[in-house]
Amino acid sequence: MALLPKALFNASRAALLRPHFQTSTLPRIVGSSFSRLASTMAPQLKDPSLFKKDVCYVNGEWITAKSGKTFQVNDPATGEFIGTCPEFDAADTEAAIRHAEAAFETYRKTTGRERSKLLRRWYDLMVANADDLATLIAWENGKPLADAQGEVAYAANFFEWFSEEAPRNYGNTIPSSTLGNRVWTIKEPVGVCGLITPWNFPAAMITRKIGPALAAGCTVVCKSPGETPYTSLAIAELAHRAGVPKGVVNIITALDNTPAVGLVLTSDPAIRKISFTGSTPVGKLLMKQCSTTLKKLSLELGGNAPFIVFDDADVDAAVTGAIASKFRSSGQTCVCANRIFVQRGIYDAFAAKFAAKVREFKVGNGFAAGVTHGPLIHAKAVAKVEQHVRDAEAKGAKVVVGGQRLPAVGDNFFEPTVLTGMTADMDMASEETFGPVAGLFMFDTEDEVVRLANATNVGLAGYFFSKDLSRVYRVAEHLEVGMVGVNTGLISDPAAPFGGVKESGFGREGSLYGIGEYQITKMITYGGMGDPLQT
Ligand SMILES: NC(=O)c1ccc[n+]([C@@H]2O[C@H](COP(=O)([O-])OP(=O)(O)OC[C@H]3O[C@@H](n4cnc5c(N)ncnc54)[C@H](O)[C@@H]3O)[C@@H](O)[C@H]2O)c1
Numbered sequence: 001m002a003l004l005p006k007a008l009f010n011a012s013r014a015a016l017l018r019p020h021f022q023t024s025t026l027p028r029i030v031g032s033s034f035s036r037l038a039s040t041m042a043p044q045l046k047d048p049s050l051f052k053k054d055v056c057y058v059n060g061e062w063i064t065a066k067s068g069k070t071f072q073v074n075d076p077a078t079g080e081f082i083g084t085c086p087e088f089d090a091a092d093t094e095a096a097i098r099h100a101e102a103a104f105e106t107y108r109k110t111t112g113r114e115r116s117k118l119l120r121r122w123y124d125l126m127v128a129n130a131d132d133l134a135t136l137i138a139w140e141n142g143k144p145l146a147d148a149q150g151e152v153a154y155a156a157n158f159f160e161w162f163s164e165e166a167p168r169n170y171g172n173t174i175p176s177s178t179l180g181n182r183v184w185t186i187k188e189p190v191g192v193c194g195l196i197t198p199w200n201f202p203a204a205m206i207t208r209k210i211g212p213a214l215a216a217g218c219t220v221v222c223k224s225p226g227e228t229p230y231t232s233l234a235i236a237e238l239a240h241r242a243g244v245p246k247g248v249v250n251i252i253t254a255l256d257n258t259p260a261v262g263l264v265l266t267s268d269p270a271i272r273k274i275s276f277t278g279s280t281p282v283g284k285l286l287m288k289q290c291s292t293t294l295k296k297l298s299l300e301l302g303g304n305a306p307f308i309v310f311d312d313a314d315v316d317a318a319v320t321g322a323i324a325s326k327f328r329s330s331g332q333t334c335v336c337a338n339r340i341f342v343q344r345g346i347y348d349a350f351a352a353k354f355a356a357k358v359r360e361f362k363v364g365n366g367f368a369a370g371v372t373h374g375p376l377i378h379a380k381a382v383a384k385v386e387q388h389v390r391d392a393e394a395k396g397a398k399v400v401v402g403g404q405r406l407p408a409v410g411d412n413f414f415e416p417t418v419l420t421g422m423t424a425d426m427d428m429a430s431e432e433t434f435g436p437v438a439g440l441f442m443f444d445t446e447d448e449v450v451r452l453a454n455a456t457n458v459g460l461a462g463y464f465f466s467k468d469l470s471r472v473y474r475v476a477e478h479l480e481v482g483m484v485g486v487n488t489g490l491i492s493d494p495a496a497p498f499g500g501v502k503e504s505g506f507g508r509e510g511s512l513y514g515i516g517e518y519q520i521t522k523m524i525t526y527g528g529m530g531d532p533l534q535t
Pocket residue numbers: 196197198199200223224225226258259260261262263277278279280282283285299300301302303333334335432434460500504
């Protein structure tokens with residue numbers, strides 16, 4: 001039984017969905033001609049030329065697929081048609097790689113300072129166009145406008161961060177074991193990079209890869225997600241305005257041809273590095289495909305984050321942290337809490353406070369004022385969420401909040417849901433839900449909960465709340481994850497290394513480590529240099 005505010009669901013759907021939409025803007029969208037399929041309403045961009053329809057960015061130019069084929073992009077909140085994008089195929093992808101290969105020969109010779117200035121200009125343009133980028137994100141991804149604005153800032157900050165890293169490209173001087181030899185290392189760009197990113201952060205997942213790649217001196221071919229291509233194409237337009245040289249950044253799109261495009265990116269010998277963010281099964285496939293040419297790889301894959309609340313925790317702070325971690329982007333982030341473990345002594349108090357907060361959410365179109373949570377990305381995502389809830393219910397969990405689809409709001413909406421009485425045999429215990437469903441598991445001891453937390457094949461993020469300092473060290477060290485949040489539910493930061501262990505993948509993005517993923521360390525030994533004064 002739904003416990004979300006009834007008024008929300010009784011609200012007029014039109015009022016809920018459309019307050020920021022304006023019909024008058026359609027003709028002002030430069031370079032586009034809306035077809036009969038087009039929505040009668042579209043969000044307004046301050047600079048309509050950022051809405052790039054039917055074109056991809058290759059070698060500094062806006063081009064269509066050679067076949068002329070396109071695919072449709074729809075608004076996940078309304079199901080309405082947004083526009084079409086080029087359906088690139090294998091040949092189009094190869095052509096983009098050739099341009100990136102040619103551009104690498106020149107770009108690799110730029111200084112770190114030059115690359116720094118380039119990224120800084122791109123960052124400044126993202127900040128200057130933040131409202132439009134946020135509008136595009138909210139439109140094609142569905143997240144609330146305020147969240148989209150937060151994502152733009154997060155995404156731009158990767159360019160700022162790596163603009164600061166680009167000039168600090170140091171090697172080492174190494175004392176040799178052989179008298180007369182001198183050894184040192186230099187950092188070189190790995191080469192042309194293939195980047196593949198998901199829809200849940202249409203801007204940030206791309207800048208988190210392009211920022212360090214360009215800082216290192218690499219050129220890129222980026223296949224943006226078919227669900228959310230327009231944000232990436234707007235970012236490409238800003239690259240153009242920032243003066244990024246021809247062929248250094250190439251953004252391509254595909255939907256049905258995605259596997260064929262992926263195969264070219266992972267098998268073309270000119271691509272020396274693949275960085276992928278997405279699901280674990282696709283990551284494994286890409287790794288297999290990369291093995292034929294042994295490419296350097298970064299894989300940022302799925303998670304199943306444990307969120308542990310010990311009975312010595314500040315319960316209110318833990319509730320706030322759990323809400324932030326679990327329901328960010330309606331549960332569609334790879335670091336969202338997936339299993340919430342609460343110690344027996346505070347279980348009921350935590351569950352009551354947590355459920356009360358979830359009942360305050362306002363679900364609806366991301367453009368509507370006051371909406372805190374938008375739709376899921378598509379029907380498949382809603383089906384998975386529903387299946388997880390029904391499975392848990394059938395095995396004895398209790399639905400305390402939500403638990404149902406929201407057809408009156410839209411096909412892709414699902415009620416923010418809280419389940420209590422979760423047990424290890426339920427699907428949610430072992431599978432990533434990637435949706436707005438929080439399942440509360442009860443535990444008794446620290447050893448038990450650490451064992452339960454680690455009883456999964458993935459290890460991206462883990463969180464816990466405790467005021468006991470020795471426990472903080474112990475648990476942080478024993479969790480099998482790449483990132484730990486202690487007394488916080490939000491850990492994402494361009495300055496902090498992001499990445500997982502186990503089947504959540506490998507490699508680190510952001511931080512001082514991020515640039516290394518796009519570099520090789522070359523060692524140079526000079527012989528016959530005479531005896532050193534110091535060894
Ligand atoms: N670790 C991280 O940083 C991180 C970040 C975001 C999402 N994710 C994970 O991504 C998943 C959700 O995203 P999704 O369902 O869109 O993932 P997905 O793996 O289906 O798709 C991700 C991207 O890969 C592309 N893709 C799919 N099949 C491909 C193929 N055969 N060849 C080349 N590219 C292909 C898609 O078009 C998309 O651009 C979740 O598991 C989530 O945890 C992880």
